[in-house]
Amino acid sequence: MNYQTFEPNKNLNTFIKCYWTLESSKEEKNHRQTIVPDGCIEMIFHYGDLYSQYLENGDSTTQPRCFVIGQLTRPLIIEPTGITGIFSVRFHPDGFLPFTTLPIKDLENTAVSLEKLFGKIGQEIELKILNADSTSERINHIETFLLSRLTDIQTVDRIVKSTVDTILTANGQFSVDELSKQININRRQLERKFSTIIGLSPKQLSKTVRLQATLKMLLNNKYTSLTSLAYEGDYYDQAHFIKDFKEFTSLTPKEFYSNNLKMSSLFYGTD
Template sequence: MTHLQITSAPEPTLASPTYLEFAPCEALQPYVECYWIMESENSRPVRDKFLPSPYVEMVFINKGGAYLVHEEDRFEALPASGVFGLQQQSLNVRVQGSFSALGVKFRPEGFYQLMQIQMSTLANRVVSLRKLIGEKSQDITEQLLNTSSPYRQLEAIELFLLDELASRPRPEHLPYLQRAIRKVMETGGNVTVTELADAAAVSERQMERKFMERIGLSPKKFIRNVRITQVFKLLKQKPNYDWLDVIYRCNYFDQAHFTRDFKALTGETPTTYFSRRSFLRSAFQERAVRA
């Protein structure tokens, strides 16, 4: 991951397709996992599925149209600047040819800590930034429109987030919740809700209430998202991984359990899903292995 340090040196040329990540400044590292840039010069529209992940993302579309595809091929235009809450099912996305976007991938509790929004209200939704923060969204949008450099745009986004950090007091610190989140992430989802609650000396109900408030999903569903991300990590590290080994290492009971979970998330079996290749799929796998 590259640190976002803008100098007078010439900016690198972004070959197409490209996915790059940049580390945040020290003050934002407790909240932001990374910034990213994605560019593609496709001659035709690309359609693919993005699996649920453990990260809320703030996305700014610079060029091209992007749409959510619903049942019966109904299209919903994604906002030019919006926030993707945690999802319980895959998102069907269609990108119209040449496309450029940049964004912020937040740590699991990071968006709540910065914006202090009830995260369950964002679950399974993509919400425009304007709806979330009102007129303040206009300032960052105008700044992004006034520069064509994605690196300068990321600088502007970082300054915007620093301003948000300074504009409100921090919410109550919950060490037990942060330990629980860290345990889920470090184990790749190989932990139960009961184990998390017992380690924190709180009830499962209390743990679930705080997960819903600050993460957006119940602990059980958050664990499932982390576990499917772990599957992508293993497959990226070893493309010829034995499926049974992946299933075992990701704590699925058996192949049927894995296939059932995977199909619930994507509507497809793993074999069908991984048989298709696209730029969007490749970029997502790159993101998964860095998670």
């Protein structure tokens, strides 16, 4: 697998974390992959073969060729059906609101086609991205599309952005009460804002960010034991750490490391 990331235009970096591509060759075998929640909404374009997505009951469905997948609150199990070719826009946790036509919360754990989100212009940008000859051309097309929809910069909520920045800087280790005091806002008001703008509560985002930080230590071998890893992540104890880990990955830390190291390192060890 060849995974690469690209920086967004400075006019969009408030909203977009990065663009990324993932490609495979004919020789590479297909394996199921666990995508762990990371607090970001993604806009995915499959210019290669499609992916199967496995549901909680074990059934599978084929992902749309082009779609937005909302906030994940549980692990997403996917499997390539052939040769991978993916171009994706990874939004900051609070970055997708200015571009959506649907409530953010309605996108949770759901792959929504661009046609459903944007109508005819959604179909048009799909064709441009899929028919492009290079990543730079795809980036030019998607930035033109997104900038044309960015009509009101005031949709950026400064309170939410400040809180998100605090959560990211602290690796999710602040409680919601501590966050609301630091930002000087009522807890319920903060939770309503997060639900509308991000699609997660402050607690959910903090848990996600904390696990991601711990995952990176795991994948980069920056720990001496699971107990030390739990301590570094500011979990109450190892049992609390394993409970949260299984909630987001469906596996124990040991199982995840052995089964998913190669694929996960593409997404969590490089950006």
